[in-house]
Structure formats: structure tokens, C-alpha cells
Amino acid sequence: MNDTALLTLIIFAPTIGALFVALCNPKADGRMRAIANAASLVSLVLSIGAWWYKFDSSVGGMQMVVNHTWIATWNVNYQLGLDGISLPLVLLTCLISYLALLASTSITKAVKGYLILFLLLETGMLGVFLALDFFLFYVFWEVMLLPMYFLIGVWGGPRREYAAIKFFLYTLVGSVLMLIALLMFYFDSGGSSFGKTFDIVALAQIGQGRDASYQFTPFVQMTAFILLFIGFAIKVPVFPFHTWLPDAHVEAPTPISMILAGVLLKMGGYGIIRIAFPICPIGAQYAAHALVVLGVVSILYGAFAAMAQTDFKRLVAYSSVSHMGYVLLGIAVWKLTEGTGETVGRDYWQMGMNGAMFQMIAHGISSPGMFFIVGVIYERVHHRDLNQFGGLMGLMPLYSGLAVGIFFAGLGLPGLCGFIGEIFTVLSTWNYNPLYAILAASGVILTAGYILWTVQRVYLGAEYKGPHAEGITPITDREFGIAAVLLALCIVLGVYPELLFSQMRASVDLLVDNLANTKGLIKAAADVTGL
């Protein structure tokens, strides 16, 4: 299969599935689900195939690049590609989408519409991770937004409209900021050897001063970086742009929460790594300190807020805020020598960046797991009040075992995936600033606190204290399968993280090298701006 067909099919297989679902009789529940599952599975299998047979982990640059003219007038291209940064996220997206689809059996209302929107959402997410054209990226970004709005707003809980609107508006603000930056780049790149372009790789070259004929001015870089960063930070979400997340999670149905936590949040981090940093190294460097601070604040604030929650899902949502703080922290620990622009302790930054990528994947596995675990019990007892559980260990031993495993992955227990991302980002932070490193490290105590307290209130104890005790039944094979796959991945990545690091190392290293090599640019900018 050639690259065009392969990547296109990975992105659009769900869309094709959606078309077939649309043709079905709305009452043919089983058939529609089967079609949706199959479509999602096609993407999963193809992405694994692309990784296994075509991807070369020793290459740092883009692979399987596809480039076709789309809108010639504006130099917009249908441009796709994979590297070590996007590949793990594509695999994660396919996997989590498939598992979330399997977990969608609980959805019985308007199944047809649900499945169509779900599949369109998957297409949007995959497109974002595969697009190399900023315009295309933006289009996919928006494509993902609408289905999500309806999935929360129609299939959600009691306050679904509020949550959906909140989600939509927050994200839309981000999109608008991104759109401004996108147009800035487009019109400003006119002087470069590429002409006016949306090509992310080309823009990065211009931004990093590797284009012979043109460079972005420090002003453009800083402005664009701030716009892009806020746009992506909303998605991550970074304190103080995070308040949409708890509401969206609480109201969204379980599978959508899984997608939201597992994939959507990663798009923010991916945007920062793929677009904001490479295209605007000067802006990134100037903002690095603020980014580190925001990362640390997110870690601690999210953990504190999680501790105060009584809604099970809300607690998990805040834990996401806390865990994604490590991502921002790891990306941003870029330290320069005053004056020369020389990167200090390049290896530590490289470690932070790798750690941040690892943390994204690790969180993308453990967090959907946690939401799924919450969903399983919610389906049985129809409430999420942490103070009205207890004793589940005795009533649902297998489920509780899996739950404890997945929660410990979130807690950052060694041997499970959460540990590696957290500790590597934290270890790399001392080189940047000891104080922030210490603050970030203190998160381990808070995390242990709220997770253990939750486990105690939900799973331990003598008796179940809440309503609908009669509904508590052992988990089904399907539920067991979904949770077991996630837990198994947590263990594999926790015990042998090199499995993942080896795939993304070349690309991350290349990025770090390229950025570190902008020292001349940064020094010149410092001379000009006097900052």
C-alpha cells in the first residue's frame, strides 16, 4: 500500500464507516455497532501496520510524507506524515478510540447518531496528528470540535448543555487564536524560499533560522507563540484555562470521557511540541519560565483540587490537570546561558522533552482507564458520590483489582507507566530551576494522598453505603477485557519504557537539537529586544 493510501485510510476509515452507518436502519443496533467497530479497527490495524512495517525509528525527520495540492490558490496542500512524535499519539488515538467504542454498549439513546459522530470525531483526531499542513491541521482541529460538542450535549448527564457549551466556547477561543497565528505565519512567510506557505516543516525551518532567504522577526515569533500557546494550553488544559475539563468530563458519557482524557488533551501537548516550539523558538525561549511555572502550578493545583472533590469523575478530571502539568513542565525546561544563547544541560532538556512525550502516552493510557473504571461502577449504581461507596473489593473483586492497578498507575507507582513520565520530567527540572523541581516533586505526596483516599473510600471498607446496592454485579467479560488491556499496557510501559522511548527518541532529539541550534537567533533577538 502506498503512503498516500495508507495514511488517508487511517484517517478516513472511520468516516467511511460513518457513511455506512448512516445508510443503516436506525433500529439495526447490532449491525451499526459492528460497522463502527470494524471501521475503527481498520484504523487501528493499519496504524500498527504502518508502525511495524514502514516506520523507521532511527530516522528523526518526517516519514511517509504525502503531499498533494488541495487549494492551489492559497498554497494549501493535503500534506501528511509521521515521525516519532506523532506515531505514538496516532497509535494511542486508534487504540483508545477502539476501546471507547467497545465501551459504548452502555449508550442506548439514538445509537445511529452517536456512532456517526463518534467516527467523525476519530477522523478529526487522527487528522490532527497526521497533518503536516497547518491549514489542514486547523481543519481537522475544527472537525473534531463539533462532534464532541454534540456527543457531550446530547448523550451527556443532567448538565450536559452547560458542559457542552463551555467546552465548545473554550475550544473555539483556542481555535481563533490559532487561526490568527496561522494567518500571521502564512502572510509573513511570503519572503521565504517557500513563498507563502502553511507547511509546518517549512515554517519550522523559517522559524529556526534555517531558511536562507527569510526569518520571522522576534516580534512575530513572540506574538505567535503566545497565541498558539494559549490556544493549545486550553486543550491541555493548563491552569488557569482548565475549568472546562471537570464539567465536560462529569457530563460526558464514559466512552467520551475516555476519548477526552486519552486523546483530546494530548492534542494540546502535541500542538506545543509540533507547532508552537519549532516554529517560534524565540517566543518559546522567552516564555519558557512562565511555562515551567504554569506546569508546576497545574501539578499542585490539580492535585489539591482533586483532593477536595466528592464526585468520582470530577476527581479523576482534576487528576488529569495535575498529570498534564508534567507534560508542560518537561517540554519547557529549556535553559540558556545569559548572553550567548547556549543551551545549558542539553541532555536534561532532552530528557524532559522525552519524559513529557512519555507522560502524554502514559496518561493517555491510565486516564481513560480511570474514567472507564468510574463508568463501570456508575452504570451499576447510578451515582458518583465518593462518600457513598465502600466495600466494592468484596463485592466486585476482579473489578477492584483492576481498578487499584490502574489507579496506582495514575499515582505514579514504579513499575507502572505513570511513574516514568513523572520522574523523568521532574529529574530534568532541577537543571532548570531547583525550586520548581522541588515543588513539582512535592506533587508525589499529594497524588498519593488523593488516590489512596479515593481507593479507601470506594473499594475498601466493610459495606457498600450508597443506593442501588442490588445493581452491583461482577464485571462482564467485555469490561474486563477493556480494563485489562489498559492495565497491561500500563505495566509493559512501566517495566520497559525503552519500548516507547526507542520509537520517539530520534525525533525528539532532532527537535531538541534544532531548537538548541537557534542560539544565534536567540542571542540576536535578545540584543534587539533588550530582554
Added chain:
Amino acid sequence: MPSDATQLGQTLSTLLTIAWLLPLAGFAIEIFGGFWGTRQSKAAAYIAVACIGTAFLCSVGALLYWGDQTDWAALQPHHGSGHGEAGQAEGDARAAAEHAAAHPSHAGEEVDVADHAQPVSGAGIPAGAWEHNLANAPEHAAPKSFSGTFYVLAGFGSLRVAIDWYIDSLTLVMFTMVTLVASLIHLFAIGYMSDELTDDHEDHQVQTAHGHLHRPGRFSRFFAFLSLFSFSMLGLVLAGNVFMVFVFWELVGVCSYFLIGFYVERKSASNAANKAFIMNRVGDFGFLIGLMILWTYFGTFQFANRVEDGVVMPGLFDMLRDGDGNMHLSDSGATVLLDDGSDAAAGIHEAPTIPYFLLVAAGLGIFAGCVGKSAQFPLQTWLPDAMEGPTPVSALVHSATMVAAGVYLTGRFYPMFTPEVLLTIAYIGCITLFLAATIAVVATDIKRVLAYSTISQLGYMMLGLGVGGWGAGLFHLITHAFFKSLMFLASGSVIYGCHHVQEMPRMGGLWRKMPITAFTMLVGVIAIAGLAIPGISIFGEKIAFSGYHSKDAIVATAMTFADLNRTHFLLFYAPLIGAGITSFYMFRLWFLTFAGKPRDQHVYDHAHESPRVMTVPLIVLSMFAAFVAVGGEEGKLFLLLTNSEPAGVANGLVASSPSNLALPSHEAVHARHALAGTFALVVAALGALVACVFYGLRLVNPAEVQRQFASLHTFLIEKWWFDELYDMMFVRPVHVVAKWCSACDKYVFDGILHGLAKGTVLVAHWDRMFDEQIVDGLVNWVGRVTYGTGSLLRLLQTGRLRQYVMFIVVGVVGIWVIVQIFAS
């Protein structure tokens, strides 16, 4: 010979790896025991015992093989006289290259050995490296440590994090001790946990709406967790870098969490489990800070040197200290020069450095982890609560192995500690041993007495290490493991025999009912009290149990240290007084439990001796508790341990730092040994005597004394109010801040957002008003006007042809007139 050494290291690592991984395999099977088998099946226990038993055999095999291959060179007394070292090997090329004369005791100390995952250091170690390492070593000199890599976790540029192994005599002794104690405790647990072998276990301590809680037994799960713990503990000991220590550090922590909270239905148990884990995490936070500092300044976590592509990459120890155990400070004394293996002296590049205060901070950080794990002041409060777990757990995890891991790491990491850190360690140990001992005096729960005793004894070990007695501290670690696990198991046997009664005031006179338990417990009590019969010896050995020797070593070192550093005299008096208190509360425990008249006839009548599966481990452990330290500091155990002693300790470390502390040398300690031993023995005997007067002979009524000192008694019963203090200082503030954060989200961020939304709606409202009133008004007006005009015009539209013709005519005429007017 290099190749022999490689071979030896390879064999040792294989044996210990098997010993390490077997319990993990056991865990993987046992955890599903409840699903695969019936609740009555003991299969899980047999698997667990087989795994840990085989692990023990492998460990012993490794120890014996190592001894055999080295001709038991370690057992030749070399420290006793303090002069025997001169004849030893000369070596360590790197040290030799830097210093004109290499220190003798450092001979070929580091050997990097092969591993399957690391072809670099695999079967064919580059010959050059070996020449480099062992060029000067005489043929018979065996390396003191072996190291290698299992696999790499991740590498970033020159940085590398891996799963390594490091084997020296300390590792071998620890492996043997851990697997032996664990095997015996596994056996014991088969008996102790047998009431879990049922589908309908009744938990008398949990009251539900329908009476006592009934649940299926969890025999398999218990053994699964024990196996997982054994695996984690062995991994901790085998670890070849401090990151890996941290990994297994947390894993033993989580096993401890599961085991303390084994009775998940009991609120007290789950609270205790949470407390244990979270307090350990507080320590680990410090550990993490230490790791960050080391990582940033040393760029490696490895203990040992590593040979890569023929280049020696020094580990932490060799970067910081030379062959004599000295650090090299800059002229100002503010920074420490590190040796990264490249030839900095030749001016090829600048050697890395670390600010001295950060080195101190790193040491304190790592030690903070040890404080948490070993329940030292100020993080001691979790261990007594941890007694909520089943008694075999208390014996294995919370006395013999896991809590001793803090001491082990302090010993392992010894070269990294500056004198300031060592002094801190000594004082922390000193405070802990005294504090815990005082609480033990008033505790009435048999397990809690032992728990406080454990904390106190761990304090002794820390003190020993802190005052420069590396061998003494670790010596006590090993002996303590035997006698304390013995006593815990004996108390378990009592609890089992008395049907889960733990309060000593309800016991008494039990020796008649359970003689084996009583006798073995007495062995443990004498061992921990440190009693001996002076003046008499059999076969040239003093008549004394293990605790006497090891505690003696600590007290002697402390005394010497206090002599050298007069301001720190407390470091000697505290352990001395502590020895008396220890002796007192341990005999109190024994008398209260086994001697005198039964105080609760019901308990007494139903008490019985435990089955053989429980008493045999007791007897075996009592043998070890009695005799493991035979020979004291000339004995085999001590010599084995001190074979791994970091360079420089033997001769006393004299202040290669800004501080003015001096650590005692072996000779100095040896000189005061007899005196210190006499002091300790007298005090211990006094303690035992007082206990006998109070509780054995009942000449004084303890209740009387209790009334006399009521406030002191309350203070001790309330454990110096630490729990309340911490609750007020930390737990509640954290919850308050958590509430603030949550409220901040709700009222501030969402408030702003809702404000914005309201504003937008308001603007929209105005917009609508504007639209409806003004824009629409205008449009409507235009519409109305148009409509009105239309209505008027309609009057003209009559449909009569003649009228239309007339309009046309009038129109034409009108136009003609207008045209005429304008044309002119």
C-alpha cells in the same frame, strides 16, 4: 584472574537473579489463586514457600560459591588488629594513576561484569579495560564487588537510566538473611493464616448491619502479596543504582500498603495502610530531591563504575571519593571536585564539580527516604499503626526486612554522605531510639511493644552508622532481623493461641500452655536486651546472644565518637540509657505474657500451643537469634559484612570537609570496646532486674508507679502527641488548601467565566433591543410608510379603462409641459 572474576560475577548474578525473580513468578500465579482454586486450597502457600525456599537455596549457594572462589579471604581477621592490611593487595589502577600510592584496601574493588542485555560488557570485556582496572592487582586478589546491567530503561544523550545489579558481601549476606527469614515466615504463615482457608470467614472486628462481617477467606491473596513483597525487597538489595533502589523502595512500600490493609474491611487497617504509604512518600519526596541533585551534578545513578567501549565511566562512589575515601574540595572549600573518569588533570577538559552544600542536601535527601522507610523520628508514627496487618507481615515487612531497608541504603550509600549528614543521621537515630523506647515501656498491646522496640532498634542502627560504625550498624541490622522476627512470630503464636487477644493485661502465665513459644521468645528477649554472662567462656567464646555483640559494637563506636567529639556526648549516653530501657520493656513483655498468674481465666483456658508448622520456624529463628553473631567482631558475620566496608572507614575519616568532625577508626573503637561492653551490660542487667522486680516478682505494683507519674504516663500512652501534632500541622491544612483550590475553580475561574457569559448575554440583549426598537423600528417605519403610500395609490387603481386612459393623457400632457419648461 580477570576471567575468573568475570565468571564469578556472572555466576553470582545468575543465582541472585533467580532468587530475585522466583517470588515474582510465584506472585503471578498466586494472585489468581482465588479464581483458579477453591478457598480451602493451600496451593498458593506451597508455591510461595517453594519459590522463596528456592530463592534461599540460591542465595546460600551464591554466598558459599563466592566464599569458595575467594578462598574465604573475607573471613581472615583484618580489622581486629588494624594492621593486617599492609600485606593486602595493591591496586585500583585509576586510583594509582592519580595518587602516588594506592590505598591497600581498595585493591581491584570494582569489577564490571557482563550481562546478556549489554553486549558491551558481555562475555568479551575489552581486554584493555581489564588491564586498566586490574593492572596492579596480584593474581589472588578477588574483586570486592561485581556489577552489571540487566537492561536500559532509557537513555538521553550521555545520560542513562538502567536496571543494574551490584553484588558484594553485603548484598550476599542481605540476600541470605532476607530469604531465610522470609522462608521461615512463609512457613509460619501457613499455620497463622489457616483460618482464612474457608468460604465463610467471620471477621470479629468488623461490625455490619447484620452482625459480624462474613467474607470468603483470602489465603491465596495473602501469599501472593508476601511473594510480591519478597521480590521487591530482593530487588532493592540487588539494585545497582540508586534510581533502581527508589523503584523497589516504592514497590516494597506498596506491598506494605497491601499487607497492612490486608483486612480491607477494617477501617483501622485501611487508615493505617494509607498512613504508612503517605508518610513514606513524605520521606520519598526527600529521596527524590536527593536524586535530582545527584542526577544533575553527577549525571549518573550507578554505584559502581561501568566500562563502555573500553572507557571507564565512574559510578557515584568513585566520582566523589578517591581510593582512600577522601573527597577533594576546592580551595575555598565550597565546592567538591568530581572525577568523571576523564583525565582532568591533564587539562583536557574541566572536571565537574558540585557545591558542597548541595552534596549535603543530596545526602540529607536520600537519608530522608531512609527516615520514612525505617520509621525514624520525625516520621516514626506509621509503624505502630502498621501492626494492623497480620502478624507474619509485621515480622517480615515491619521488623526484619523492609523497615531495615532504610538502614541498608544508609549503609550502601555511605560514601556519599558528608560528615554533617552522618552527624544528622546519628542524632536522628539517637532521638528515635530514646523516644520509641520510652513509649514501648507503657504500651500494653504485645505487637505495639515490639513495634516500638523495632523503631528503637532501627534508631540504634542509624546511630551506629552515623557515628562511623559502618560495620556495627549493619551488623545490628542482621542480628536484629533474626531476633525481632523471632519475637514477632512468637507474639503471633501467642495471639494465635489466645484467639486473637493482643492485650498483655489479659495474658499471664502462658508459659505453661505454650512452652515452646515462651522459651523461644525468651531467647529473643535476651538477645535484644544484650545480656551476657561475663567472665565465662565456652570454646573461647563469650556466652552471649547475637544482640549483645551487635549492640556492643554500636555502643563502643558511639563511645569512641563521643570521646573524639566531646560536644556530642549525648550520642553515647542515649544508647546506653536506651539499652537499659530496652532490657526493661522486653522483660516486662515476657513476664506479663508468660509469667505469673493468668489474669484472664477465659483466655488462659482456651490458650494452646501452636501447631508444628509455626513452632519449627520459631525454633530455627531462635537458633539464629542466639548464635548468628558468634565471635562478635572477630566472628564470621561481622567479617563478612565489613568486607564491603567503604574505603576509608576503617582508619577513621578525619574531616575532609569544612566541619571539624572526626570519625573513629577501628583501632580506637577496639581500644574502648571492653569498657563500653561492660557499661552496656551493667545497664541492660539493671533494666532486666527492674522489670523482674516490677513484673516478675511483683515486689512493686506497677499501677502504683503509674499513678505517681500519671501525666508522664499519659504523655507516653499518647505517643508524645505526634499523631495529633501532625494532624494539626499537615493533614488539616492540606485539606483546607484543597478546599480553597476547589472553591477557587468554582467561584473565581468559573465566576469570571460566568460573568463573561452573563456580560455577553447582556450585550446580546441590548443588541436585541437595539435591533427590535431602533433598527426594526426604522425598517418598520419605512415599511409602514411604504404600505401607507401603497394604500393611497390603491385608490387610484380602479380597473376602469377610461379612467386609465385619462391618467395617461394627463400624464403625457404633464410631461410635455415639464419638458417644455426645462427645454426653454
